[in-house]
Structure formats: structure tokens, C-alpha cells
Amino acid sequence: MGIPTRHFDALIIGAGGAGLNAALQLAGADLRVAVVSKVFPTRSHTVAAQGGVNAALANVLPDSWHWHMFDTVKGSDYLGDQDAIEFMCREAIPTVYELEHAGVPFSRLDDGKIYQRAFGGQSQNFGGDQAARTCAAADRTGHAILHTLYQQNIRARTHFFDEFFAIDLVRDAEGVICGALVLEIETGEPLLIESKATLLATGGWGQVFRTTSNAHINTGDGAAMALRAGIPLMDMEFFQFHPTGIAGKGMLITEGTRGEGGYLINKDGERFMERYAPRAKDLASRDVVSRAIVTEVKEGRGCGENGDYVMLKLDHLGEAVISKRLPGIRESSQIFAGVDPVIEPIPVFPTAHYAMGGIPTDRFGRVAMPAGHGSEEVVVGLYAAGECACASVHGANRLGGNSLLDILVFGRLAGKDIIEYVRENPYQRAADSASLEQAMGRLGRWEQRGDGPTVAQLRADFRKCMEDHAGVFRTEEIMTEGYNKLCELRERLPEVRLTDQSKVFNTARIEALELENMMDVGMSIAVSALHRQESRGAHSRPDYPARDDQSWLKHSLYYREGDRMDYKPVRTKPLTVESFPPKERVY
């Protein structure tokens, strides 16, 4: 085909915290590592993670990794794999110290130890008093981590392909994944990158919903590539809606506002969280707070002309506290909501924030899929880490402060496992021409001319459909209607045409490729949600209001071919401690 080709030991697609932490391990072991990123690496979405990293350092209040594990298992509504969770909570402590030594400027206590903030869902002594477990670099932890990792990768001579868009994974003649076809955005020219191991670290897909806190880049590219390669996506119905996004816009108002004493009110001025979570109130788990807000709105206690949001009250904290402890909140509210929180409350509504599901992996980042008869096998040479992956540490609901932890711990472990893999598999495989042609076909499709719907039209219809039919509240009727609509939209996709066929900086073509990815990933959410007939964590079904451990304590697996569902058991046995058996979640 005459496509320019480059060879590397490892190819990493995505340059956020997971990809860069993996790359650093690999480059440090003198492997030739390529990182492909559709935007400049320090513009990855990790930069937006304000909260922090959970680790049981016990600097502010007593703590232990075992309590952290309990909270994470409970927070996951018992759907998280307890071996992976134990591993992550143990690894959290050395991970934070490693970052501290690497130069991440964590906020300090007066005695010089790392400051730790209280976040929702954290407890002492297995469900007792509030714990303080989140280490933060002011409210710019993600930025500090991303820049530290990027600088270290530059020093370690990681090869960056900046502003290259990954089209699809490619396989050799034996069907083994051996790299990816990518596109240089500036020139519009394809490039084949052949690698011994490939890591997907492309982040989340909040953009599939109309109201989201995710940046425009979060379109699920890696997850869609996995789907097209025949790999199922796991637990996709579990999507976390952050309770406090700016109503109608999606921008996040950090959980720290409630940590500092802000609280939610309905149109009657009632502090309604007292009814839903008498103990934790506004600091209850995110899914609990999100559902409470939507319930208030659905039951007619919402604010504003259309009664379609609630208010986050901060004015009682005073201007000094808001400015000192919550920098940027005032300005963000003024710019995006047109209100000043020092004087008046901020209109908020749940915003699509974080994907708990993703590409199924084991605890070493290796992509694993069912091999029949209840067994599982590793997809040779393919890894996934970060939000696009599902090592299953978040289960049905992620706790605040556990996402940066996830990307750091599993990015690092995937890197270490790839080093071993490449040592044992030192020979380069060559992409099969049929596989390459298939990947090139994705590009060729957008050269079709003629009339048809635009990318923007289909994209808007799709995101609206996802919000209305696969959002916070889900009934059989709403979701069946949604699935049918999504099928219609999927049928319209081949009719979409680009008006601009040029190559150089044709971002319309990139947006078209992203739309294809989003529609595949969106469908996996809608279908998985429709099939799960229970309420668990972020997946709330008014028609099946209870958690059903008898039938549904299992992971969902969605296959693109035929929108097929399969299931696999939750790993309830931890590595070294006793299992936490499912209990009712009360906060």
C-alpha cells in the first residue's frame, strides 16, 4: 500500500496520566516507545483533574489502606473486583510518595507532611467517621502530575507523535495486534506504527452526552478501536454523573465546594440532602447526590423558569473562604452561569463526568476477554489503562480521588508488564495487508461526495438522545425508545458527507472519525444499561429500584457485532484479606 511505516517496541495511544506513566516505565527500561496523542500531551484531560489522589497516609486523621479498600468496594456497590481494589489501595501509598519525589508539589500541613482533604465516600474504621484521604496539589493536581510526567518522558527520550489521530488497531497474518494506523492531523497523511505491544490510554467518552464536564477530546477513541477489533467493553452502563455541573453547560463545580461547607438547596430553600443521606448529607457518594438532585427536579422542586436544576449555596462561607479555598469557582460561575456565588447560589445539575466501565483488563493492564466455557484469555500484545480501561476498581461507582489513583497505579503496572512482554516477545510483527486495508477504509469512507446530513447534525441528535435515554434515570420504556432511536441514527451515519474533502488541517474529518467512535461507544452504554435490570451505583432503574445480587452481581460485556451482551463474575476474593460481602449502601 506504500504507507510510511515506523517501528517501536511499544506504542502508547493517549498521553494523559496513564499513557505517560506507562511510557516513563518503558523509556526508563531503554525500550523504544512511541506515544501518539491527538492533542499536545499536556492538553490531555488529566490536566482538568482538580481533586487529588487518595492514599491512606493518615496525615490528618487515622487511616489504613484496608479502610480505603472497604470504602472503594462499598462505593463500587460491590461490583468492583476486590483483588484489583486491594492492590490499588495498597499501591496508593508508595505511588503518592513516588510522585512527591518526582517533584509533584503537594499541598502541605504546617508540620511539612502532605495535606489531606476529606472527600465524599471516605470513612475511618470500615464505615465510621469521615476520613481525610485525598492528597492534592492545591486544585491543580492533574496539571502538576501531567507536567511532571511529560517532562520526565522528554528527558527519557520517549518519542511523541503530537497531533496524530489513531484510526484503528492493525493485526498481523496470525491475527495478533501489532500496532495502529494513525493520521497526522496537520497533513492529513496516514502513518503505520508497528509495535511489539500496544497500550490504549485514550481516556473517557463524556462527549457522548450533551451535558458533560469532559473536554471536547473525550470521544472514546480507544474504546471504539477495541470494539471494532472484536473486543467487548465491560460495565459500560456505569457512567458517573458529577452532581454539580453548571446547569445547561456541564462545567464542573468541584466537590471541594461541599467539602468546605457549601450545600444544595431546592426551590423552597430546603437543604434536601438531609433527607437522602442523613449522616453524610452533601458529602454522600456522587451517585447518591446526583439521583437526589434529579429526584428533586422530577418531583417539581427544581429551580428556575423550567424547574430543571437545583442551587449550590456558598454565600454563607463568605468571600474570603470562597476566594482562598475555592479559587476559580467565582469566576467560572460568573463566566459560564452569569452568577456571583458570593452573593447568590449557583444553578447546578448532574453532568456526565466519568466512565467506570471500559476495555476489560487484568490488574497488569493486559486486555482480557472471554474465551468460552467461563474462561478468559489475554489479547496478546494489547494493553489498556486509565479511564478507557476497566481493571474493575470502580465497579458501579467511583469515589472522588480514586481516578487519578487508578491511572497512576495501572499505567505504571501496564508499563512494567509490557517490559516483560517485549523481553519475551522480541520480534516485530508485520501488519497484514487485509487488516491495513480495513483501517484505511475508515479514512476512505469520508472521501465520498454528494449530499447528506452533516456531522454536526448527527452529532447533536446523538448526544441529545444519549442524555435523554441513557442518562441518570433509566426505565425500560425510556431506554427501549432510546435504543431504537440510536439504531436509526446509526443507520444514518453512512449517509453523512463531509463538504470539505481537503487534507491539510481538515478538523472536520477528525470530528467525523470521532463521531463514529462516539456512536459505537454510546451504543455500548445504551445496550448495557437496557439489559441490566437492577439499580446499582450509577445505574439507577426506577422500574428495578433494588440492587439484585442474586441475578446481577456480575460484569456486563458488550460486543459491537449484533449489539450482543455477555456477562462474567465479579472477583469477590481479595489478594490477602477477607472479602467484603455485599451489604446495603447507607451513608
Add this chain to the structure above:
Amino acid sequence: MTEAAREASSTELEIRRLRWQCRRGMLELDHLLDRFLDLGYRGLSQAQRLAFVRLLGEQDQRLSDWFMSRTQPPDTELSDLVRHIVEVVRERHGG
């Protein structure tokens, strides 16, 4: 092609090249920069356009700090531009 048409076409080419640079790691910046590219860029002077390109070369966290008034840009050209972008893009009413 008239002089005006040539200028307009060159502006559209600039916008096309800048569009991807407005893709950032934070939704807030996507919103501010991408919308400004559509709503305000064509009205900028040549010097302001160069300042906009300079702005796009900055780190996300720094840009966020400037837009959220946590820190000030190092020169008046950038401060003026940041104020102008906020003015063009900001919401005018509550909710």
C-alpha cells in the same frame, strides 16, 4: 479575487489552522477559545491575532488561571485579549 475577498479567505485559512489548537484538556477552555474563534477572531486586528496565537501556545492551567482571574498574564496585550475573550463569550443572564 478582490483584496477584501483575498483577506477573508486568508482569515478562514487561519481559523482552520487555529481550530485544533483550541482543543484543550479542559471543557472551560474549549468553550472559551473555540467559541471565540467563531464569534470574535474575525474582528481582531493583526496584532491581536498574533497575540491570540501566542495565547494558544500557553499551558492549559496557565490559561485557566488567567481566564479565572487567579493570576494576570505577563503583558497588557495578553491581559486585554483575555478580558476581550471573556467579554465576547460570557453568559449574560443567570442560569
